[in-house]
Amino acid sequence: MEIRALTFDVFGTVVDWRGSIIAEGSRLNREKGLNVDWGAFADAWRAYYQPSLSEVRDGLRPWANLDQLHRENLAKLVPTFGLGSLDEGELEHLNRFWHRLHPWPDAVSGIARLKKRYIVAALSNGNVALLVNMARHAGLPWDAILGADISGHYKPQPQAYLTAARLLSLQPGECMMVAAHNSDLDAARQLGFATAFVCRPMEYGRGQTQDLAPTQEWTHVAADLVDLATKLGC
Amino acid sequence: MEIRALTFDVFGTVVDWRGSIIAEGSRLNREKGLNVDWGAFADAWRAYYQPSLSEVRDGLRPWANLDQLHRENLAKLVPTFGLGSLDEGELEHLNRFWHRLHPWPDAVSGIARLKKRYIVAALSNGNVALLVNMARHAGLPWDAILGADISGHYKPQPQAYLTAARLLSLQPGECMMVAAHNSDLDAARQLGFATAFVCRPMEYGRGQTQDLAPTQEWTHVAADLVDLATKLGC
Known part of the structure; x- marks a missing residue:
């Protein structure tokens, strides 16, 4: 055929995705005076990816799109990676990393x-x-x-x-x-x-x-x- | 907002759509020795459009996409416009007029x-x-x-x-x-x-x-x- x-x-x-997050994150470190290891951050964020999708696939929760899943998983990373100083708008902008890969x-x-x-x-x-x-x-x-x-x-x-x-x-x-x-x-x-x-x-x-x-x-x-x-x- | x-x-x-069908139809007249009034043909085909959509909208039939609806309506036009000499492949090509507008x-x-x-x-x-x-x-x-x-x-x-x-x-x-x-x-x-x-x-x-x-x-x-x-x- x-x-x-x-x-x-x-x-x-x-x-x-990994290189893009590291590149944009490094700029963010300079601009916001952060000291985040963005490689580790990208890996941790992505590690939540398949488990999140599985919850939807397995019917454990209703449909949620990837922006929503990324946002929920980002919330889990905030304390671990010292992002507590970012406000809601900055976190939303961070979540849209994935739109700018x-x-x-x-x-x-x-x-x-x-x-x-x-x-x-x-x-x-x-x-x-x-x-x-x-x-x-x-x-x-x-x-x-x-x-x-x-x-x-x-x-x-x-x-x-x-x-x-x-x-x-x-x-x-x-x-x-x-x-x-x-x-x-x-x-x-x-x-x-x-x-x-x-x-x-x-x-x-x-x-x-x-x-x-x-x-x-x-x-x-x-x-x-x-x-x-x-x-x-x- | x-x-x-x-x-x-x-x-x-x-x-x-109308001008495109007339242009391509005129070529078809020459190539196949047809004598179709493609303006009238386009108008007749399009006249079936809203009634076909309404049947789907009103739940009188299950979902059918526009290619399918166009094909059904084309079949109604074949005798009226003297297209009986076209074979199935030629009619399918004609139906895809709409892909080439x-x-x-x-x-x-x-x-x-x-x-x-x-x-x-x-x-x-x-x-x-x-x-x-x-x-x-x-x-x-x-x-x-x-x-x-x-x-x-x-x-x-x-x-x-x-x-x-x-x-x-x-x-x-x-x-x-x-x-x-x-x-x-x-x-x-x-x-x-x-x-x-x-x-x-x-x-x-x-x-x-x-x-x-x-x-x-x-x-x-x-x-x-x-x-x-x-x-x-x-």
Whole structure:
């Protein structure tokens, strides 16, 4: 079946969330006279990510979008990281770190090349508003932004992928999931998506232990998104 | 309340569906040796549009997206317009006329200017796939495509507008509906949206009788989308 659309994981695959938080946090240290270890902060914030999503996936709480989950988890980090001096507006601004993440250096040009031949869609656990603001900030040329609050399901739940295919009026086999995470590709493959693994060995910094290499024979394996464009003949 | 997003009606407001169908149909007459009056054909096809949407709105049938409704209505036109010689693939191609509509001459540059200051989102009764293909074909630089199959409701149902505001994480008062149709603006205003009327006196051709002028004091009235950008200081 001919591939018509590429559906992209975003956090880690397209944008460097950890490096972005460290960069913006370092500026905040200077501006506010803080002394936060933003690498440790980013890791701690992200460590709450999957447990938060699981509570929603498992029906332990009603739907909450990623901005809400990030905000709740940020509240837990405030005492630990000495952020008690920030007021509500400053914390809200901090929470929108995720709207201002920087793309990996290959992401904008790679996606632009892939867009010439394929529909390029964000298929992320981020909410639509977060992804729209990120795309405007980073210059990501998406054809469609399919945030998790459209399906009301978080990956790797099947409904997240199947809703994307349905909204694009495509069969799963006409879609290729592009991700730096083997688990995301595994879930997509089980539904019939083609798969492209993109290596992001620095997503979690120098100490990264997972997703350093493909764990299955994915349809494609690429060093980055420019390499993927080349491999797909774009 | 400060406006953050412009939500655009698409058919008639951004793209010239009637002129596009006439242009592509005229080529089809030459290529296939047909003798169809494509202006009459476009009018007849569009005349089925609101009745089809109403059947869905009124719960007389389950959800069907606009591609499906267009296809059913096309079938009714085949005998009347002498299209019986076209095979299934050719009719399917004809049905995707709506994916290939041309923008009004001011649309791409107007939306690009508006995008510098505002989030620009398609808020259309078209389905996502139709609107994605149209945007790729016409070069429409949407930040977000909020097709009707996302909310599962057709304008002017309130859920269509409110789902768009919710997905953009905005209050209705932070959104401005941009449309060439007074009824669309009326529905949006009742929910708290700001409103911008764009004059499209040729949408239905020379004989157009409705929506030639604003019927209420809308927030803004513009001659076209470039004029709207100027009026909004973009």
